[in-house]
Amino acid sequence: MGFVTELASPQQLTGWKHVYSGKVRDLYVPADGSDDYLLVVASNRVSAFDHVLEPPIPGKGALLTALSNWWFERIDLPNHLAGPGAPAIPDEVADRAVVTRRLEMHPIECVVRGALTGSGFAEYRRTGAVCGIELPAGIEDGDLLDTPIYTPAYKAPLGEHDENITYEKSVELVGEEAAAALRDASLRIFTAARDLAAERGVVLADTKFEFGRDPRAEGAAELVLADEVLTSDSSRYWDAAAYSDERKPRRDRLASFDKQIVRDWLAANWDRTGEPPALPDEIVSRTYDRYAELYTRLTGAPARS
Template sequence: MTTPEELPGWTHSYSGKVRDLYVPAGGADGRLLVVASDRVSAFDYALQPGIPGKGALLTTLSLWWFDRLAGGDGGTPVPNHLVADAAVPDAVAGRAMVVQALDMLPIECVVRGYLTGSGWAEYEQSRTVCGIPLPEGLHNGDRLPEPIFTPAHKAPMGQHDENITFAQTAELIGAEHAAAVRDLSIDIYRRAAATALERGLILADTKFEFGVAGDGTITLADEVLTADSSRYWDAAAWREGSTPAERMASFDKQIVRDWLAAHWAKTGEPPTLPADIVARTAARYRELIDRLTAAPVPG
């Protein structure tokens, strides 16, 4: 992992797989600085090398979605952790956010509108995803009858997140919070999926993180609806494709996942990513932002 940057007015506090966290140098004041690096992760491992420009691309997309979900899309405003009009150090401008410190809930709130990834693997075995029964006869990449909430328990650094049931979620964070983040996650997914589809994209699945503010408000945090936290597919390819690979033309880090799955047994240190995989992934991240932030596709 790269050495965290020294930033005037901020003290490094923590580094995750892809983000660095800072606190005010003068002492805690309820704010944090979240810096998105160019590091890339897959299967819960940080990989080498990073994706050039990735931190700025993810931050740009998160800020765009935070704005839309705060009422910019006409829906009910979703509280988020951004601190308005806060200055970001010049060294990390464009790839950092000043945010409100929250009591973070120890779960990832995954919503799936389509069957793929670890959900498909479970479905093949049991016709369920995170314990939720699904109809017979579904195929990899199929749209689900309704979006489903399939949470994961956030694991300590270096360990794998674990898919859990809703009942287990309620045990971890309480029944009231579990119901609230489930309903909020599905609502946000539906809104975002509609926005994506207007732009010729399918939001296959995504994950959110929430924290609780000092006044008890459940608040959307971390990144949101980025290429790292979501699967985006080309809608036309999905309609016309006859195989999973054709249907799931991805605008996310699936290129990295697929290469890693083909060249690594998921034991020991992962291999170095080839230059062409890095370049292709960076290009897809940029294309996703261009397509999402452009005007909706007519019809």
């Protein structure tokens, strides 16, 4: 996750000390100085083109937290959510925060692509490959791949951009055993999630996972799934009916359940110089509705506004 400088006036939460903020999340540690836990707060901020925009999207943080927790319950792998005995989540952020174990994180962002689009498609057009994986000729933007591919990235130091790498480079970074475990777990989770999403009329095109290890736990070499998982901000989802309708323009077939509405509006109304303009109320509302639609489609539960 990309980080920004400390907020001028971070939210004060009883029992917790603010340590730093990402573009869309805030992190806290226990105020008593213990280092076993983190409080991860999903804000309502929205970012695009490396800028945090105004106004925020009310309800966005709660939706992403709820969706991530929903997926954690369905993934057969240890995750970072803290168990009994952990500090309580403050009431002020109860619907958009989680208490997690402090982990030693692997420096690999585990990206899985079930379709080729975005930066992966751009790399394919230039080289015929993605992260060193050679692919057949003739793939078009948005085409589903016969077999999902694992295309890792190196998590750069704070303030720098992540770097796409080959699997062989990931072996150099974390060792052969850990690299294989990261790859295999990522592909297994993606495949199960893709199948579940398909049952609900949604195409999971690609996603990213992050993993760590808990040095305090027995079997500390075991992978622990961390960060957000399979949310609109970490994954690309398409409506299956629209995707399959070849009468529609490709842009409509590949409309994702995320902040694409924000990016499109900003691209049309800002030349990327100076500060970005404020988002119109209609764009804020439509963006929330898009996040909420995915949540309801996947979970079957109404989104709480």
